[in-house]
Amino acid sequence: MTVTFFAPCPRGLEALLQDELEQLGAQAVVVTPGGVEFSGPFELCYKANLESRIASRVLWRVFHGRYRSEQDLYRAAYDLPWPDWFSPRDTIKVKVSAQQCPLRSLEFVTLKIKDAVCDRFRASTGSRPSVDTRKPDLRIDAFLERTGVTLYLDTSGEALFKRGWRRVSAEAPLRxxxxxxxxxxxxxxxxxxxxxxxxxxxxxxxxxxxxxxxISPGVGRSFAFEKLSHFDERAWRALCRASRSRERxxxxxxxxxxxxxxxxxxxxxxxxxxxxxxxxxxxxxxxxxxxxxxxxxxxxxxxxxxxxxxxxxxxxxxxxxxxxxxxxxxxxxxxxxxxxxxxxxxxxxxxxxxxxxxxxxxxxxxxxxxxxxxxxxxxxxxxx
Ligand SMILES: C[S@@+](CC[C@H](N)C(=O)[O-])C[C@H]1O[C@@H](n2cnc3c(N)ncnc32)[C@H](O)[C@@H]1O
The missing domain is CATH 3.40.50.150 (Vaccinia Virus protein VP39)
Known part of the structure; x- marks a missing residue:
């Protein structure tokens, strides 16, 4: 099955990210300021997380539609099959960003989306995930435009520029x-x-x-996609082995x-x-x-x-x-x-x-x- 992803990156590096993703097999690539949208099989996000040197994150697009009110956003989020994707034992964080959004409070929107996900879990499984704003297992991103909303499940977890080697920070380090x-x-x-x-x-x-x-930048670190119910551990292990075998x-x-x-x-x-x-x-x-x-x-x-x-x-x-x-x-x-x-x-x-x-x-x-x-x-x- 083909799914759609969005990979944000530092502005100015979109064309380089496009090249990287196309080399990894990305289809239907669309460059926007600050990121690249692309499609492919779900496993493509394993590769992009492991190998992209430019992406900041890889987000899986789970919903795109129109909205007018907070209630529309609640409904859109409630209708998604979250319990098929992860367990109520996983902790979550909802992050909302917006461009020309007419709604008054993004904090309230964040709360509504979080409630929708938790209510859906409770209705389907009898229990709900807890919120952890510092180190959640899974992040849900909402991006609001004037009339459209996109919901994403973040497959990266920690941002991809955190490669895992920065033990000590010097003055004004670059990402x-x-x-x-x-x-x-x-x-x-x-x-x-x-x-x-x-x-x-x-x-x-x-x-x-x-x-x-x-050396793949993501080799040795963990990713949020490993928490998803349909995580294919064998495919992931094979990708990691292949990446290690290419190291000089x-x-x-x-x-x-x-x-x-x-x-x-x-x-x-x-x-x-x-x-x-x-x-x-x-x-x-x-x-x-x-x-x-x-x-x-x-x-x-x-x-x-x-x-x-x-x-x-x-x-x-x-x-x-x-x-x-x-x-x-x-x-x-x-x-x-x-x-x-x-x-x-x-x-x-x-x-x-x-x-x-x-x-x-x-x-x-x-x-x-x-x-x-x-x-x-x-x-x-x-x-x-
Ligand atoms: C903006 S920081 C570089 C950060 C680096 N790119 C990183 O990601 O960690 C600038 C560096 O220039 C160094 N620096 C300042 N004057 C210098 C000089 N005359 N000779 C050599 N290094 C100098 C500072 O010690 C500082 O580490």
């Missing part, structure tokens, strides 16, 4: 799926030298190592990270160790303004400190020109990708950006700036 998207946008092929000279807790390095070694041996790779801050490096080390990747990535404590490249050519990808979350904007205005100088003098032959919400960066760094890709870090509008470092200097970018 893992955003880091993976940035790596893909850079065109890094897994063999070229890679350097993140302001690596913080090592998110970019870890995602790079997983990609280069063909964990040998040292040309993936290099450095940071000025010893505490950040400690976090990166701990995270690499948790992921079993400490032998694969080289780490070093260094000031980016004093580093030399680890190879003649390569790809530098980094997420410098920026005003909103880290770093003083005034200090940063002094830092960027020096960073530009360092890249110009020492990194000829490299492509550099700087991910930031500071749109002054190309002006301050005094390098001509060859590409600027808009991306969102949550609600924060950012850019991925590309600079191709050529010998003999570069013109400053006329536009910012």
């Amino acid at each position: 893992e799926n955003l880091a993976a998207g940035i790596l893909k946008l850079s065109g890094w092929n897994g063999e070229q030298a890679l350097l993140d000279p302001m690596c913080g807790g090592g998110t970019i390095l870890l995602e790079a190592a997983l990609m280069a070694l063909n 041996p964990r040998i040292p790779l040309a993936i290099h990270g450095s940071d000025l801050d010893g505490v950040a490096l400690k976090a990166a080390r701990a995270n690499l160790e948790t992921a079993g990747l400490s032998e694969v990535v080289k780490l070093e404590q260094a000031d980016v303004l004093e580093i030399t490249p680890p190879a003649d050519e390569g790809v530098l990808i980094t997420n410098p400190p920026y005003g909103v979350r880290a770093g003083d904007p005034v200090e940063l205005s002094a830092f960027y020109p020096r960073l530009g100088d360092r890249l110009k003098r020492h990194f000829a032959g490299w492509r550099a990708y700087l991910f930031t919400s500071d749109l002054r960066l190309p002006t301050l760094i005094r390098l001509a950006a060859t590409r600027r890709t808009p991306l969102f870090n949550g609600a924060l509008e950012c850019r991925l700036f590309e600079f191709k470092m050529v010998r003999g200097g570069m013109r400053r970018s006329p536009i910012t």
Whole structure:
């Protein structure tokens, strides 16, 4: 039987997610801002959860229809066969999001949908699931538009960017799926030298190592779909085995990270160790303004400190020109990708950006700036 899914992702990465899902066999793919809708057999969500580096979640669409009142929403939710899908012993959480919804209180809508699910369970089985807003077994998502409502059962559980290796958080860490998207946008092929000279807790390095070694991002973690009554454990085990058999041996790779801050490096080390990747990535404590490249050519990808979350904007205005100088003098032959919400960066760094890709870090509008470092200097970018 074919079912429909929706996978949300960081805005700006929808096309990459579409590619990933199509490679996994997704049909009827529709790209919308912030996510991708697709169809396939139910087991397709096992694959998407296990293998997508870009999706934030994979939601199974269980209802789509029109509504006018809270009572319509209650009815729509009550009529679904929830007890066929999971047990009343599983805990649930209902999450409602809306765009142009005319109803007054989303909290009240949340309550109505939760009541509908519980009432349906009580009528069919005599007992009802409990609510756990912190760590539920299953999440029910409702998305309300002006006249339409879509209900989803979340097949992921914990968000997919929680890969399970982040033991220690450094300052302003990137989400893992955003880091993976940035790596893909850079065109890094897994063999070229890679350097993140302001690596913080090592998110970019870890995602790079997983990609280069063909390690599925979801391998080893659990998913909400395992709680569903029709969970096909044999099919899931077979997918996990197949994924493990495609992994490359964990040998040292040309993936290099450095940071000025010893505490950040400690976090990166701990995270690499948790992921079993400490032998694969080289780490070093260094000031980016004093580093030399680890190879003649390569790809530098980094997420410098920026005003909103880290770093003083005034200090940063002094830092960027020096960073530009360092890249110009020492990194000829490299492509550099700087991910930031500071749109002054190309002006301050005094390098001509060859590409600027808009991306969102949550609600924060950012850019991925590309600079191709050529010998003999570069013109400053006329536009910012
Ligand atoms: C926004 S954070 C990077 C976060 C990282 N991408 C992650 O996901 O964990 C910026 C990092 O730049 C580092 N940094 C700031 N100035 C530096 C410098 N002059 N040289 C090297 N690293 C520096 C900070 O210590 C911080 O870890």
